[in-house]
Amino acid sequence: MGPRGMPQRSAEDTGRAERVHGGAYVIDAACPLVNPKDIDQQLPELRRGGVTCAVGTVASIEGSRETLHAIAAWFPTLRERCGDLCLATTAADIEAAKRAGKVAVVLQFQGGTPLDYNANLVEAFYRLGVRVIQLTYNERNPLGDGCTERTDAGLSDLGVRVIAEMNRLGVAVDLSHVGYRTSMEAIEASAAPVIFSHSNARAVCDSARNLTDDQMRAAAARGGVIGVNAFPAFVARHQAPTVEHLLDHIEYMVRVVGDDHVGLGFDFSRETEEDYKYFKYKEDVYPKPPWVYPAGIDGFAKIPNVTRGLVARGYSDDAIRKILGGNFLRIFRQVWGG
């Protein structure tokens, strides 16, 4: 365990961190800010952070119609920025983006509401390029309960059918934000390994949005991957969080499930009071905005600090590459094919 605050680093460590980071697949598995509206602003940041692949959120609690429009907005953006961006629907697309020096964009839902009670829409959205579907946002939806819901309902019949469709087609089942029972039943129901794209360890920071050890172990036992989250209230509760607190989550997860099952899903976002009402956040879990991201990891450009921190904490090059994106690339290849 490294000392608190920004650790002292040797020139040798700095060189090693740069080398590992530059050679690695860096995958951020939850990027609300990677969307057509914000892409011009975020692209330089993504570049500075050395991001290979950004999993962009196109819907959380919206229905099919709004989601269709949100996906459609990506196509002209991808066409116009084809020198910088490419849509990734296979692991090979992510590898090709790395070679070509582009940022690969994966389309993700942070909730199953775009399916409108209709499991056939999984294939419709799959054909449009969606490769990650988180089953619920924070509240109940037709598939299951979210983690801040007053109840803890399990997976619904429709949820079971939707997971079967996702397994058949090759869409990653994402269980961040999902309530405990729904998440455990989904891990059980899914034939493929699942991800928690952006969730921290509850033992390190006690939040309804963070994972218990048994959730992490259940996912890892089936080959799953957990992305560590930079959202301040999920990193540390009683003090201003820093990148060191985020590294503490990584260390804890590696201790509980091993370095094959940990990745990154920073969830950098920027929301207004109006958004806050729209998402019906509960204040005990989500403090009111503005949200101040942890010092040292307050945006894509700072992602190399994570690599530096992992070097300082004594992780091997191989372990660091897995955490930066190797693990997510592995599970995406396994689930999506290619």
Added chain:
Amino acid sequence: MTQHRRPATPQAAHLKTDQEIRAHARTVHASAIVIDANGELALGQVPFDRVTPDQSFADAQRSGLTALSYTAGCWGPGALLSYENVLADLARWHGHLARYRQRLRLATCAEDIRAAKADGRLAIVLNVQDASILGRDLSVLDLLHGFGVRQVQLTYNTRNLIGDGCTERTNAGLSDFGAAVVRRLNELGILIDLSHCGRQTTLDAAAVSTRPVACTHTAARARRDIPRNKRDDELRAVAATGGVVGVVAVPSFLTNKSQATLDDVLDHIDHIVDGIGVEHVGIGTDRGVSFETATREEYYAWLAPLGFKPEVNPPWPPGVEGLACAADLPNLTEGLIRRGYDDDAIRSILGGNFLRLYEHTIGER
């Protein structure tokens, strides 16, 4: 809550002959406000599109119905209930109400039902059977209220954002949004219907609601153990709010025999009366006023997308012998006399209890 059980000495004892019983039944039935808290009047909608309006109104006359709660949404083959369907059907029904104003009147308060009795029309209480059409927007309830809807069921058979339906694999309670929906329905004066809801959602909604709630169309699970029927504790929870439980005329909900009869309906009524008191029991046939003439294939094609599971899929033919449709309701009155219910009890079951419930929920006027 006082419990008026059936009298030890059947009043039918003084009625000597079948003829006397039938004559008395006609008198009681004619004097009663008769409410089918979940019925269907065929005016062109699937799958009742072979019944003409004239036939419908003749059957409504025969039924003695004062009011009927109609489900807006028009579940056509392949089309699940949706916001668009509900609005389109409400529009169509406002058209019917204008076109057939000599026959029908919209009921948005209890007084409308009494007035319908006085002027010989059929009062229509508009209902919606799956609040999933709200999405996550409570203000849709204000819109529905504005369009005359006065009865809303929280879930259909499967899960929605509010709660779990009764055939769902899980038994979730009311969600945060569900609790907000219940409060808004209370504020607006819309009757909360829990017929298709799962057990925990039913119990939670009864606990959260500040006004009486209903199961407008169900039966006793103690007599027929299928998910669509209500356990005794659910029935007690509804009664504890001052609510009413309407008994269905759907064969497969009543018995596992291949042919259900009026006696099966009466057995369920007896069970529920014994459990929660006669003042909490009513009728919600879940049938048409007329006997539907859809074919077996059409009938099952219509049911297929509605989330029924094999154990609750209604058998063919769809009718109870003696109570195949609401037009047969006078037989129920005769049956209640033979079971020993007194005239007041019979009138309360036929509609008095639902009328009181409407007074306490949608309002007197």
